[in-house]
Amino acid sequence: MKSKIHQYQKLNRHTMSKNLIIIALLVITGITQAQTNFEKGMNKAFELWQADKTDEAENMFERIAKAESEEWLPNYYIAQINSLKSWSEKDETVLKAQLDKAQEHIDLAMTKSEDNVELIVMQAQVLTNWVAFDGMTYGMKYGAKITELYTKAIEVSPTNPRAVFCKADWSMGSAKYFGQDTAPYCKEIEASIELFDTFKPESDFHPNWGKERAKQVSESCKE
Numbered sequence: 001m002k003s004k005i006h007q008y009q010k011l012n013r014h015t016m017s018k019n020l021i022i023i024a025l026l027v028i029t030g031i032t033q034a035q036t037n038f039e040k041g042m043n044k045a046f047e048l049w050q051a052d053k054t055d056e057a058e059n060m061f062e063r064i065a066k067a068e069s070e071e072w073l074p075n076y077y078i079a080q081i082n083s084l085k086s087w088s089e090k091d092e093t094v095l096k097a098q099l100d101k102a103q104e105h106i107d108l109a110m111t112k113s114e115d116n117v118e119l120i121v122m123q124a125q126v127l128t129n130w131v132a133f134d135g136m137t138y139g140m141k142y143g144a145k146i147t148e149l150y151t152k153a154i155e156v157s158p159t160n161p162r163a164v165f166c167k168a169d170w171s172m173g174s175a176k177y178f179g180q181d182t183a184p185y186c187k188e189i190e191a192s193i194e195l196f197d198t199f200k201p202e203s204d205f206h207p208n209w210g211k212e213r214a215k216q217v218s219e220s221c222k223e
Contacts, residue, residue: 038068042205045077054081065108072116073205075109078102079122086129095133102126117157118207121166124149128170135177146170161199162207165192165214172217186221189214 041064049057058081065074082102089095106123113119124146130138131146150167157163168188175182196211 038064038071039205041067042073045074046205049081054085057081065105070112072109072112072119075105075112076119076122076207078105079109079126083122083126083129087132089133092133095129099126099129102129115156117153117160117163120149120153120156121160121162124153124166124170143174147174159195159199161192161195161214162210164195165189165210165217168192169213169217182221186218189218189221193218 041060045057045060045064048054048060058078061074061077061081064071065078068074079102082098082105086095086098086102089098103126106119106126109119110116110123127138127142127146127149131142147167147170150163150170153160153163154167165188168185172182172185172189174180175185193211193214196214199208201208
């Protein structure tokens with residue numbers, strides 16, 4: 001009798017062990033699948049964006065953001081797309097809709113990733129869009145806040161090339177507006193290019209823009 005109980009317990013432990021292994025494998029497979037879906041979605045969104053299908057790319061990022069509620073990157077790129085759209089927008093109603101949407105997704109992303117240098121820079125970019133649209137109206141409203149954001153971005157990550165470049169670019173624009181010397185900011189932009197040369201994003205999906213623009217601004221310093 002004891003022998004049969006022992007055999008049953010041994011068999012039961014073996015069965016439980018197998019079941020636990022199966023469950024663990026299913027969990028790992030599910031996580032891997034979720035990561036794969038995220039990566040596939042992000043790759044597709046970038047492909048659409050690179051093909052100048054901006055609206056389709058934005059829609060893809062929105063679907064990813066809904067499916068991957070803990071990921072800040074889809075929200076970041078929705079904000080960036082709307083920020084970029086607004087640079088050439090002349091209709092204030094359209095511009096407001098774009099920048100309101102950008103702000104909404106920055107706010108969402110910041111709830112997922114606090115003190116994120118890339119999000120701080122993007123927040124400053126969105127406010128700069130307002131200033132670029134109407135400097136007389138929005139310069140006084142947002143100018144000091146933009147400077148504050150870039151200062152914070154550099155405090156969070158002193159070697160982030162976008163933080164260094166964008167702060168210098170913003171300061172240079174302000175200096176030109178007030179008729180001040182821009183030479184110090186040209187040096188900062190040169191320094192940002194060196195940071196771009198050594199910068200390594202955390203993944204293929206993390207922000208990695210700005211180097212070409214920094215080079216253009218640097219060339220304009222030599223004119």
